[in-house]
Amino acid sequence: QVQLVESGGGLVQAGDSLRLSCTTSGRTFNIYAVGWFRQAPGKEREFVAAISWSGANTYYAGSLKGRFTISRDNAKNTVYLQMNSLKPEDTAVYYCAASTGSAGSSPLLYEKWGQGTQVTVSS
Numbered sequence: 001q002v003q004l005v006e007s008g009g010g011l012v013q014a015g016d017s018l019r020l021s022c023t024t025s026g027r028t029f030n031i032y033a034v035g036w037f038r039q040a041p042g043k044e045r046e047f048v049a050a051i052s053w054s055g056a057n058t059y060y061a062g063s064l065k066g067r068f069t070i071s072r073d074n075a076k077n078t079v080y081l082q083m084n085s086l087k088p089e090d091t092a093v094y095y096c097a098a099s100t101g102s103a104g105s106s107p108l109l110y111e112k113w114g115q116g117t118q119v120t121v122s123s
Contacts, residue, residue, distance in 0.1 A: 001026060002024050002026035002028070002029060002032065002098050002112050003024060003025060003026065003112070004022055004023070004024050004096050004097070004098060004112055004113065004114035005022070005023050005024070005114055005115070006020060006021070006022050006094060006095065006096050006114045006115065006116060006117040007020070007021050007023070007117060008020040008021050008117060009094060009117030009118045009119045009120075010118075010119070010120070011120045011122065012086055012119075012120070012121055012122070013121070013122050013123075014086060014087055014088055014121055014122065014123050015085060015086065016086050016121070017082070017083060017084045017085070017086065018083045018086065018119060019080055019081065019082050019083070020036070020080065020081040020083065020094055020096075020117060020119070021078055021079070021080055022034060022036070022078065022079040022080075022081075022096030022114060023076075023077055023078045024077050024098070025077070026077070027077075029074065029077040029098070030053060030074035030077075031053050031100065032053055032098040032099060032100060032112075033050060033051065033052050033053050033098070033099040033100075033101065033102060033103035033104075033109075034050065034051055034070075034072065034079040034096055034097065034098055034099070034103070035047065035048075035049065035050035035051075035096070035097045035099065035103060035104070035105075035107075035109070035110055036048040036049045036050070036070060036079075036081045036094060036095070036096055036097075037094070037095045037096075037097060037107060038090075038092035038093065038094045038095070038119075039092055039093050039095070039116075040089075040091060040092040040093075043092075045095070045107060046061065047061050047105040047106075047107070048060075048061055048064060048068060048081065048094070049061065049064065049068055049069075049070040049081060050070065050103035050104060050105065051070045051071070051072055051079060051103055052102075052103045053103075055071065055072045055074070057103060058070050058071075058103075059103060059104065059105060061105070067083065067084050067085050067086075068081060068082065068083050068084070069081070069082040069084075070082075079096060081094070081096075083119070086119075086121045087121060088121045088122065088123045089121075090119060090121050091119060091120050091121050092119060093116040093117065093118050093119075094116060094117050094118075094119055095113055095114055095115075095116045096113075096114045097110035097111075097112060097113045097114070098110060098111065098112040098113075099111060
């Protein structure tokens with residue numbers, strides 16, 4: 001059973017960086033593709049980035065590519081989301097999700113979800 005826990009969120013200023021982590025105690029985490037999504041108040045959940053089980057393939061929301069980087073360390077059962085040059089519009093709850101299938105942008109691909117971590121970017 002895979003249970004996901006996000007961490008690394010917080011309150012930062014515009015232009016700062018944050019690195020989010022998604023960890024699990026499950027021993028088979030390395031077979032899961034993992035995605036990051038975010039949801040701002042009053043808005044729908046949106047895709048941020050995803051990574052295949054091996055880490056060989058990564059996918060990004062077009063508007064975020066270049067500022068956000070997804071990576072994983074399967075030895076540590078952890079997927080990271082490095083966020084640079086943060087903007088107030090990046091303020092949201094960030095969720096990680098795991099898929100036994102392909103990585104991608106649709107939330108329907110993912111069977112397991114974490115509880116989320118709040119990221120707040122002040123101007």
